[in-house]
Amino acid sequence: MTPQELSEHLHSCVHAAISVGQLVLDINDVPHVIVVERPKNLEHGDWATNVALQISKKAGLNPRQAAEILLPYVLDTDGIESAEIAGPGFINIRLSKASQGELVLDIVEAANSYGKSDSLAGKSFNMEFISANPTGPLHLGHSRWAAVGDAIARVLEAHGAHAIREFYINDRGVQMDKFGASTRAAALGQPIPEDGYHGAYIPVLAKEIVANDPQIVDLEEPQRTIAFREAAYELQLADQKRVLDLFNTHFDVWYSERSLHESGAVDVGFAKLREQGHMFEDGGAVWLRTTDFDDDKDRVLVKADGELTYFASDTAYYVDKRARGFDVCIYLLGADHHGYVNRLRAVAACAGDEPDDHIEVLVGQMVKMMKGGEEVRLSKRAGNLITLEDLIDEVGVDAARYSLIRYPVDSPLVLDLDLLVQRTSDNPVYYVQYAHARIASVIRNAADLGVISADTQSWNPADFDPSLLADDREGQLIGLLADYPRVVTSAVELREPHRIARHLEEIATGYHRFYDACRVLPQGDEPATPLTISRLWLCAATRQTIFNGLELLGVSAPERM
RNA sequence: GCGCUCGUAGCUCAACGGAUAGAGCAUUUGACUACGGAUCAAAAGGUUAGGGGUUCGAAUCCCUUCGAGCGCGCCA
Structure with a gap:
């Protein structure tokens, strides 16, 4: 007998007690799924249920009385060797060896499908995670979601869901220009702009760009900077893909923010929001009234100078995902973006969706790395950043993924590199x-x-x-x-x-x-x-x-x- | 100032409102002429930051104080 079968059986026990009038209880007050768990203390038996504690109040009994009523029904079952009431009203159950052992055959026969289910069959999830700027290598801050996000997708698939892993490429905006200017400066032997990127990877990229296209340095400005930007973008994005593949996290969709604008998806998204009546103008700018839905302030979509904000892309992107047929959009954000939770949920609401059904925003706390008792600092703009690839080189893919996955993401995590490499x-x-x-x-x-x-x-x-x-x-x-x-x-x-x-x-x-x-x-x-x-x-x-x-x-x- | 997240053993962390709050590391002590010792057995370690509340039951939910991290732009 499996615990699932036991759970179902307990349900019928409760029903039996109700039908003969021993329990006075509305059928609807019986928990849909009766919890069957392994007791922490194994002397308590193979399985324990708290069903008596859960129904006692509705039945007007104390929990032990409810358990007393259920016990004979539980005992009168093939495969159950013994059952007893314990503590406040738990029923502890011991299965016969034969009944318990059947499961071993089930597992070997089920093989790769043991533990899988079709509970989410027909449901479609969009899992967006990492979504880094293509202006540098993926680093430790990205690695937690690279591992956990992929694992969540795998687990959803194991329950029959259609789950797409999607990487949103932030390839639009001023940071891209700074990236281009930084690689150009490095290639020309000039000092890198103060507000540019100063990582050690910049000169390496610059060298590769020039090697691929020696004429690039002879272009006129501003074409030259643009050419550097585009070349650097291409190389850096390819590098991110390479490292993620190495890490065993394979994205199904790489979605460019630029393409969102070029395809007209932004116009479509705006039309949707306008139709829902949450857009307004003020001070020459176009706003979305996210405060209608729990955001703490309204957000600008189009600036007074006519430029679109990043938030405009976000809203259009959400509408686009839903239009592509996803039932649920899951966002996996770093802790430094937790302020986005309410506004993203408000975007869904402004688009006419029910946030509780169609959007989930999960926030992962920071990862710190220790080595030799000292924190290894990571800074995207400094030279000593720990990249995802460094982590893989240092400890291997399996140890890196496992170490990042085995902790819940809502607490900050401190990893000790010295321990991770130990095979103990x-x-x-x-x-x-x-x-x-x-x-x-x-x-x-x-x-x-x-x-x-x-x-x-x-x-x-x-x-x-x-x-x-x-x-x-x-x-x-x-x-x-x-x-x-x-x-x-x-x-x-x-x-x-x-x-x-x-x-x-x-x-x-x-x-x-x-x-x-x-x-x-x-x-x-x-x-x-x-x-x-x-x-x-x-x-x-x-x-x-x-x-x-x-x-x-x-x-x-x-x-x- | 406002908001979000968090606070558990010396350290890193578990525990879907359930029984005596659990693991590993570190410390101490045991177990191989046996299938992989990258193992197993045992000891010790706690007022779950403090204080109230909710209920059969609270580390978990609510209030509050303290502490930590992060966020609060017509930037991306």
């Missing part, structure tokens, strides 16, 4: 990957011994006897595997993939403990036994679950390390 349990990615590689090794060895085939899909389920998996650690490991789909679901709903990473760490611990206490393969000349085979099934199910989880994080699951 201090670095949880290796702990999880090691468990995977270790299992792969056991199954390889089993195949070498002729105990079983290396292809788990060809194993005969009839050889698996769950009642043999009687050790506590085996039961705990199975419970952790059973809980995995629920964890993925919560990661999807809350947009918090770190939950998966944390659960994989628990599974890895569960496996190492099992491995330490329960010998899998026969020793010496001993023959393989039914227990050997049953434990190999458990190994295979564990390997599959870890593999699936790591895939959702974009981290590799090595067979060997």
Whole structure:
């Protein structure tokens, strides 16, 4: 019995108690999904439910009384070995070995689809993240969303959603001109303008631009600066793409802000807003009345001099995304942009949408990097910036992605580079990957011994006897595997993939403990036994679950390390 | 000044309103002639920043004080 089946069964228990009048309760007051969780304290059983606590008030009972009424129904179930009331009114449930062990077969059979669902089938998400200026390398500040944004998209897809990863290129405006002027100055051996870009990458770019097109230096101004700007833009954007590919984050759409203007999307967006009646003129400028929807001030779309603001692009871009058919637009912003949350939601409202349904703005806090006990400062305009590529070079893609994903994004994060490079349990990615590689090794060895085939899909389920998996650690490991789909679901709903990473760490611990206490393969000349085979099934199910989880994080699951 | 986010073990961090607030690191102590020791077992470490409130139950929700980061442009 899976926890999902148990949850559904509990629902029917409540209904049964209502139908015979033991519980006086409106059916609508029964929670739609009854929570079934692993108790923190494993002595409490395999699963626990708080359903009695949840319905007691509506039923006019205290929680323990409600639990007393439900208990006989719970006990009278195939596969449930025991159940008892504990604490304020929890019902703790212990499954029979056979019932619990069925899950192992389910996982091996489900293979790559274990933990997936179609709960979001037919729903379409636009995930916009990073969206850096193409005026420099991606740095540490971008890296958190590069990892987490991609993981959220993977998790949405695992639940059947259509999720597009979109990078908005801020290729319009004065910062591009400063970028062009900076590379031109570097190429001509002139001092870089005070308000330009001073990173060490500028002279490198300048050299490459001139190498590609030696005549560029002979152009007249202002054509020369423009030519530098465009050449630098092209090179820098290509570099950002290259590094993100390296990082295993692949964008489906690279959307240029310029193209938004060239395609007429801005006009379309303005027409939409005008139609909704939230645009007005004041002081020669055109405004959007975002204060109608919780913004703290109205925003200018067109300046008095006729120039469009950045905000104008933002609004048009939102309208354009919705016109492209996305049900939900998710924005992943850095903490320095948290002031945008209300205005973006107001944009959606001004466009006639319901912000709670069509737009989600997630804010990620800063990442700090420590090395040798000191903070490594990063500044886009200074020479010593830590780039995403530096991070990859330093610790590798897997460790970098995993370390950025395993923490919720709403707290500032401090990473210690010295620890990240260590291949110890201090670095949880290796702990999880090691468990995977270790299992792969056991199954390889089993195949070498002729105990079983290396292809788990060809194993005969009839050889698996769950009642043999009687050790506590085996039961705990199975419970952790059973809980995995629920964890993925919560990661999807809350947009918090770190939950998966944390659960994989628990599974890895569960496996190492099992491995330490329960010998899998026969020793010496001993023959393989039914227990050997049953434990190999458990190994295979564990390997599959870890593999699936790591895939959702974009981290590799090595067979060997 | 206003707003947003945050404050949990020495450090880095968990905990969807649930049971005795948990991991890792660091510290101390154990376990290999066995399938990968990149492992396992154990000890110690807490007034969840302070104070009120809400309820069967609060680190979590509300109010307040203190502290930290960030943001408040007809810039992009």
